[in-house]
């Protein structure tokens with residue numbers, strides 16, 4: 001462990017820092033004739049986050065448990081490292097960590113999906129039979145809804161899928177007036193008190209995002225309900241809706257059809273305009289088929305998000321093996337399309353997270369599934385230590401490019417926190433203005449990961465504490481501005497406010513580092529920030545990890561545990 005003064009270095013890096021935001025989203029553009037030729041330079045492939053050997057991936061689809069195996073399907077381009085030619089690729093796992101690949105499960109073969117098999121979800125029908133509802137793109141490029149079921153239920157790997165001869169089951173037409181280019185991504189269906197199935201499809205009318213509701217007795221014939229389950233003004237298109245109950249107490253999950261007084265409901269929508277997964281917590285009246293978000297819920301881009309970094313098109317499923325609800329999400333690249341084509345792949349999935357309702361009832365808690373801990377090796381811990389303002393301490397003894405680190409801080413002199421400015425309402429803007437190099441009172445303190453020896457490259461995940469009127473405000477940031485010397489990447493700084501009272505609780509930060517992923521969980525999973533980064537110096541053995549404090553006040557490292565992460569067997 002080395003200790004040195006870093007304020008000069010931070011000033012230098014501040015001058016180097018780029019604040020440019022590069023728009024790199026590639027969704028729904030068609031790139032033709034791009035067969036993948038992978039380059040030899042593969043520093044950014046991950047070791048324990050899900051990805052196929054090559055090509056483009058996006059949304060997780062139809063995640064479920066069948067005969068004791070986890071099944072993950074995902075949007076995949078078999079022909080290249082950019083979005084297009086979309087099929088449902090398929091892998092299975094016994095532990096959500098190691099994954100075995102299978103042939104693509106659902107691919108264009110009928111008029112109802114001839115131009116693409118887009119996102120959808122699994123429903124477990126009575127008798128334990130899985131059924132997939134998914135969006136197909138028809139010959140006119142209309143978005144329609146289809147059904148596929150396993151060919152052979154005695155195959156635990158469910159390698160073959162048969163499409164319903166009734167496809168498309170639902171399509172936009174003159175009667176329903178649904179917009180044929182904004183009608184996609186069926187949810188897991190649930191049963192109402194009338195024994196009818198219900199499913200939501202994402203849509204919009206002008207700028208009003210909505211979750212259109214359909215009902216069915218037999219899972220084949222679907223009738224549109226008179227009103228959407230829910231909609232919100234001025235949000236734009238809702239992609240990949242997800243709707244599920246969470247128990248008021250405890251960390252267990254319950255089946256999607258459960259609606260009893262001891263649960264609340266969560267509605268998550270993926271906002272196409274901003275590529276953010278936004279959720280509200282509320283109540284579902286199943287006799288009227290209305291969902292009402294709790295009072296005070298924010299239903300625009302400033303609302304609650306699963307992740308305040310790059311994380312999109314997620315969906316949950318009930319893990320009936322362990323009675324928990326698991327969230328899977330897509331981490332898009334932050335590199336340029338040209339760089340993606342060069343490396344021959346794009347897109348990874350986040351570590352599956354267990355989700356449950358916080359004791360406050362006001363937000364969800366998310367935590368990486370416990371199984372990921374089986375990859376931990378070379379445990380390193382730091383004794384309790386005071387981290388003076390302007391200091392940096394290396395965490396050595398772990399593979400810093402492939403690691404799991406869990407740290408908690410105590411704040412001895414919290415009254416020295418700077419006053420909060422009432423105009424600071426957007427945490428992302430605040431983190432961009434006050435990055436890791438900007439000195440503060442209490443904070444910034446946290447981790448420098450994927451850092452080069454001289455710190456010219458690093459990703460800083462940190463906290464700042466401000467004094468508000470009656471409470472302290474905790475800001476969590478992930479600052480990518482110095483993450484790479486390559487200027488072609490999206491280095492947007494991310495931020496979130498964390499609902500923790502630092503007078504009474506220690507402030508914890510867990511970060512999963514995996515070559516080009518920095519996935520962070522603040523306050524025991526109250527705020528998550530995932531980032532994609534592409535260091536040019538801090539790669540493999542040349543990557544380092546540090547704890548830093550760039551505030552004027554000392555903070556105490558109450559505990560720090562770090563591990564190297566072994567490589568998982570993925571595809």
Ligand code: DQQ
Pocket residue numbers: 027058059075086118119135184185239240312313
């Ligand atoms: N991705 C799918 C769509 C969905 C979008 C297409 C979200 O079904 O709306 O690949 O990333």
